[in-house]
Amino acid sequence: xxxxxxxxxxxxxxxxxxxxxxxxxxxxxxxxxxxxxxxxxxxxxxxxxxxxxxxxxxxxxxxxxxxxxxxxxxxxxxxxxxxxxxxxxxxxxxxxxxxxxxxxxxxxxxxxxxxxxxxxxxxxxxxxxxxxxxxxxxxxxxxxxxxxxxxxxxxxxxxxxxxxxxxxxxx
Numbered sequence: 001x002x003x004x005x006x007x008x009x010x011x012x013x014x015x016x017x018x019x020x021x022x023x024x025x026x027x028x029x030x031x032x033x034x035x036x037x038x039x040x041x042x043x044x045x046x047x048x049x050x051x052x053x054x055x056x057x058x059x060x061x062x063x064x065x066x067x068x069x070x071x072x073x074x075x076x077x078x079x080x081x082x083x084x085x086x087x088x089x090x091x092x093x094x095x096x097x098x099x100x101x102x103x104x105x106x107x108x109x110x111x112x113x114x115x116x117x118x119x120x121x122x123x124x125x126x127x128x129x130x131x132x133x134x135x136x137x138x139x140x141x142x143x144x145x146x147x148x149x150x151x152x153x154x155x156x157x158x159x160x161x162x163x164x165x166x167x168x169x170x171x
Contacts, residue, residue, distance in 0.1 A: 003068040004160040005083075008126040013060035016128070020053035065124045067154055069096065069163060076167065078136075080124050080152070092122065092152065096167040098139040100149055105133035118148045125155040134161055 027046035031039045066081040066088065078099075080092040103109060113119055113135070125133050134156060137149040156164075 001068060001070045002160070002163050003066060004156045005064070005066045006126045006130075006155045008060070008064060010061055010127075012128050013056055017053045017056045017061065020049050020056065024049035024053060060126070060128055064126050065154070067124075067156060067160065069167075078164075080154070092124065094138045094150065094152075096164075099164070099167050100137040100139055101135070102161060102164050102168065103135045103137070105130075105135050105153055109135060113151070116148060119151060120148075121151040121153055123153045125153055127155060130155040132157065134164075136164065 024046045027042045027049065030036070031042035031046065033039070036042070062084060064083040066083055068079045068081065069076055070079060074095060076096040078092075078094050078096055079090050081088040082091045113121060121135070132155055133153055136152045136154060138152070139149055140147060
């Protein structure tokens with residue numbers, strides 16, 4: 001079993017969550033001005049910003065991921081575990097035999113992938129904008145070259161990336 005647990009850099013997530021929370025509280029305070037027309041608009045925006053702050057906290061501050069390459073009955077597979085204070089849960093499990101590509105995540109690649117309409121990319125990074133992220137493309141069980149692959153974005157070091165790429169050469 002080979003596993004990698006990325007260490008998060010939570011500074012950006014903390015700054016974003018704090019800014020959203022402060023903006024929410026300011027808008028809520030502004031909505032208390034009695035002479036302000038349409039006071040429900042700042043209250044609604046305040047609620048939306050508070051919801052966004054909670055979502056950033058839950059996604060990037062209270063949750064982490066662990067990537068594992070393990071042997072199973074069907075051969076090697078990649079399992080992504082979501083870790084929280086309550087424990088860990090497997091959120092993704094894919095066969096390494098179906099691995100098509102391991103590509104560094106760049107703005108150019110992101111633009112190219114967004115152009116594909118039916119492509120779904122699952123983000124399992126622990127940082128908002130990671131510096132060492134990779135896009136893993138997997139074939140579906142009924143994959144043909146015209147199909148869109150299953151894509152994951154993970155954040156790992158060079159040793160784990162090399163482990164993943166070793167499965168590309170075997171297929």
